[in-house]
Every structure is written in C-alpha cells, then in structure tokens.
Amino acid sequence: MRIAVRFAFTALVLTAACGGAADSSSADAAAAAPAASVDPATLDPKTITPQELALGDSLFHGLIGATSCQACHGPDAKGGTVAPNLTDAEWLHSDGSFGAIYHQIETGVPQPKQYLGVMPPFGGAPLTPEKHRAVAAYVYSLSHPVGK
Ligand code: HEC
Numbered sequence: 001m002r003i004a005v006r007f008a009f010t011a012l013v014l015t016a017a018c019g020g021a022a023d024s025s026s027a028d029a030a031a032a033a034p035a036a037s038v039d040p041a042t043l044d045p046k047t048i049t050p051q052e053l054a055l056g057d058s059l060f061h062g063l064i065g066a067t068s069c070q071a072c073h074g075p076d077a078k079g080g081t082v083a084p085n086l087t088d089a090e091w092l093h094s095d096g097s098f099g100a101i102y103h104q105i106e107t108g109v110p111q112p113k114q115y116l117g118v119m120p121p122f123g124g125a126p127l128t129p130e131k132h133r134a135v136a137a138y139v140y141s142l143s144h145p146v147g148k
Contacts, residue, residue, distance in 0.1 A: 038129065040099030048098070048137040048146050056138025059131055066125035069135065072117075077142050082117050087142040096143060102136035 055064075061075065062068025072083035079085035084092060092113045094100035105127075109119035127135065140146065 038102070038133075040103040043099040043102055043133070043136075045098045045137075045140060045144065045146060048141065050147065052134045052137045053141055053146065055131065056134040056136070056141075059127070059135040060138050065127065065131060067123040067127065069123050069139075072119070072123070077139070082115055083119065084114060086139050089143060096140075098136060098140045098144075101139050102133065105132060105136055105139075 058064045059067065060069045060073075060077070062070060070077070072080070073086055074080045074083075077086040089096070091100075093109060094104055105122060108121040108123070112118055122132070137146070
C-alpha cells in the first residue's frame with residue numbers, strides 16, 4: 001500500500017515536471033512572438049543609430065552571419081544581374097520606407113518583377129530582430145539621409 005502511494009506521488013511529480021517543461025517552451029514562444037510581429041509601420045528612421053548602421057553594413061556584406069545581401073545586390077548595393085539597385089529612388093515592391101524595407105527583408109521576394117530569381121526571406125538565413133532591424137536601417141540609409 002505504501003509503495004503504491006509513493007508511486008502515485010512520483011507519477012504526480014513527473015507529470016508536474018513535464019507540465020512545467022511545456023510551460024517554459026510556450027513561454028519562449030511567447031517571448032519571441034512580439035519581436036516577430038514588430039509592426040513595420042511603427043519603425044521610425046529617426047531612431048536609427050550609427051552602431052546599427054555599422055552592424056547592418058557588416059550584415060549586408062556577409063562579414064557576420066550566414067546571409068550576404070551583397071552576393072545578389074552587389075557590394076555597393078547598386079544591383080547586378082540577379083537583383084536590383086537598392087540605392088536609388090526606384091522601388092519595385094514598396095515605397096522604400098524604413099518599415100517597408102524591414103518588411104521586405106522578412107518576406108523576401110517570392111515573385112520578382114524584373115529579375116529571374118527570387119529573394120529568399122532574410123536573403124537566406126533568419127536574422128534576429130536586432131540584426132533584421134540593423135540591415136533594414138542600413139539599406140534605408142543608402143537612399144535616405146539618416147542622422148544628418
Ligand atoms: C539570392 C539573391 C538575393 C539575396 C541573397 C538578397 N536579395 Fe534582395 N532581392 C533579390 C531579388 C531577386 C529581388 C527582387 C527583384 C525583382 O522583383 O525583380 C530583391 C529585392 C529586394 C528588395 C526590394 C527592392 C525593391 O526595389 O523594391 C530589398 C529591399 C532587398 N532585396 C533587400 C535585401 C537585403 C537587405 C538582403 C540581405 C539580408 C537581400 N536583399 C538579399 C535577390 C536577393
């Protein structure tokens with residue numbers, strides 16, 4: 001009888017532990033959710049910092065991280081045979097605002113308008129929200145005065 005009670009107790013503790021583990025992973029998902037759902041319309045170019053531009057520059061050129069935007073858009077971002085110029089005032093997919101560029105990087109371009117190949121989301125490898133914002137800020141700064 002005593003053993004049975006102990007077994008029941010152990011089972012209860014194990015169930016609680018599993019429940020706890022499930023809770024913590026859903027807490028992780030909840031913590032990631034707000035970052036993933038940044039409303040691009042709320043991104044204010046006035047909040048772009050020089051540090052962010054430097055980080056975005058390194059990301060664009062593939063110096064850090066797994067994605068190299070320059071591989072397709074060129075080292076000067078002026079485009080090439082596979083991807084368009086990101087430094088002029090002409091935008092194929094948006095109004096070229098900070099928020100729109102941020103959003104574009106996230107979705108990629110599944111249906112290109114002028115070039116033959118697609119752009120994968122984030123250029124190929126997912127970016128943290130911080131890096132996502134930084135590379136968007138960098139691209140935005142190529143065609144807009146930032147911090148000037
Ligand atoms: C595999 C090649 C490739 C990579 C890598 C790539 N792009 Fe692109 N990108 C494209 C193509 C193709 C288009 C759309 C061309 C079209 O519509 O004809 C595009 C479009 C864009 C646009 C929209 C341009 C417009 O005129 O509206 C932005 C912004 C952009 N890319 C930013 C980036 C950034 C930032 C990165 C790196 C995180 C990146 N791209 C990586 C191929 C690439």
